[in-house]
Amino acid sequence: MFGNAEGFYLTPSVGVRFYDHTDFDAQWGPHAGLVLGYRDTALHAGYARGVLYPGLDVVVFSQKVIPALGDSWKDLDAEVLDHFEVGLQHRWSRWLSLDVTAFRDRGSDRYVVVPLPPFPPIYDNVEDHTLKSLEATATIYPTDRLAMFLGGTLLDADPKDLPYTPEWTLSAGINWRFLDRWTLSLDGERVSAMTVREQARRAGATNTQKVDAYLLLNGKLSYHFPLPYRAGDAIVYVAVENIFDEDYEYLPGYPMPGTSVMVGAKFAF
Numbered sequence: 001m002f003g004n005a006e007g008f009y010l011t012p013s014v015g016v017r018f019y020d021h022t023d024f025d026a027q028w029g030p031h032a033g034l035v036l037g038y039r040d041t042a043l044h045a046g047y048a049r050g051v052l053y054p055g056l057d058v059v060v061f062s063q064k065v066i067p068a069l070g071d072s073w074k075d076l077d078a079e080v081l082d083h084f085e086v087g088l089q090h091r092w093s094r095w096l097s098l099d100v101t102a103f104r105d106r107g108s109d110r111y112v113v114v115p116l117p118p119f120p121p122i123y124d125n126v127e128d129h130t131l132k133s134l135e136a137t138a139t140i141y142p143t144d145r146l147a148m149f150l151g152g153t154l155l156d157a158d159p160k161d162l163p164y165t166p167e168w169t170l171s172a173g174i175n176w177r178f179l180d181r182w183t184l185s186l187d188g189e190r191v192s193a194m195t196v197r198e199q200a201r202r203a204g205a206t207n208t209q210k211v212d213a214y215l216l217l218n219g220k221l222s223y224h225f226p227l228p229y230r231a232g233d234a235i236v237y238v239a240v241e242n243i244f245d246e247d248y249e250y251l252p253g254y255p256m257p258g259t260s261v262m263v264g265a266k267f268a269f
Contacts, residue, residue: 011035019051019078027051027078040091044101050081054111058123061113069113072122079125082106087135097139105131114203126203131165132156145177161207166194181224188217196251214248232269238262 003009017029031048058073087101109125137151150172157165173187191214195207222237238261245259 005037006039008038009035011037017051019053021053021078023074024053024076024078027053027080042089043087044089045086046084048083050083052079052081054078054123058111062123066113066121068120069123070120072120072124076111076123077109077125079107079109079111082108095141099135099137101135103133103135105129105133107131110201112201112203112205124203129162130158131162147175149173159206161195161199163195163197163199163207166192166213168192183220183222183224185220185222186217187219188215190215209252211249211252214246215244216246216248217243219243227267227269232267234268235266237264237266239264 001009001011011034013033015031019027019029021027029049029051031046033046034044036043054073054076058076062069062071062073083103083105085101085103087099089097089099091097107129110127110129111123111125112127113121114124114126115121133153133155135151135153137149140148140150142148151170153169155165155167155169169189169191171187171189174185176184178184193210193213195210197207197209199205199207218239218241220237220239222235224233224235226233241260241262242256242258247255247258249255
């Protein structure tokens with residue numbers, strides 16, 4: 001850090017990973033970040049690259065499923081994802097913190113099977129995608145015993161059938177400590193409909209399976225008390241997940257559990 005948190009300050013960071021592969025070209029994975037702030041306001045920016053090499057599946061598929069692919073897998077490159085983000089955070093005293101962040105993901109060189117014609121089919125790095133997002137979060141502390149959180153995310157995917165990229169998500173939570181020993185926690189999220197399942201590694205393939213929007217609410221009521229003879233502390237609790245018994249799924253044909261109740265205890269000695 002250059003400067004100090006009582007006035008202007010600057011915090012840079014940088015790093016890199018190097019990948020040396022036995023069958024594919026070497027890759028670099030750099031990352032860098034910067035925080036520029038003045039007292040309770042901070043501007044943050046970052047960049048990072050992710051690298052994903054083809055797995056053993058390309059060899060097995062070429063030998064056992066479509067032998068005509070031959071050794072085309074040897075010409076593949078690693079898939080890469082470049083992540084860029086910039087955001088602004090501000091704190092008002094101790095009771096409110098706001099953070100707005102925009103990011104852009106650019107994926108390239110996704111490998112697929114390019115089918116006939118012409119003959120033979122080959123493996124090739126031909127698919128790209130982008131994902132743009134705007135996120136906003138607010139954390140509020142009205143009192144020492146109450147904390148609240150509210151967040152929202154907007155996603156814009158290209159292509160539109162990019163899996164597990166809902167157009168919008170809302171989330172909220174609250175922690176309230178009352179009557180000295182009791183704590184109530186609630187959290188919920190609302191997620192829009194989205195395309196699911198991995199996209200087939202075939203040129204021109206599209207995702208057609210979707211799941212509906214859903215609303216989840218979870219809660220937990222805890223009671224904290226000291227153990228006799230100063231032996232330690234204990235917490236007993238009742239937790240309820242999916243309070244509204246929402247009918248939802250992350251994959252068609254695989255429904256998630258309905259309302260679930262758990263009772264438990266924690267001890268610290």
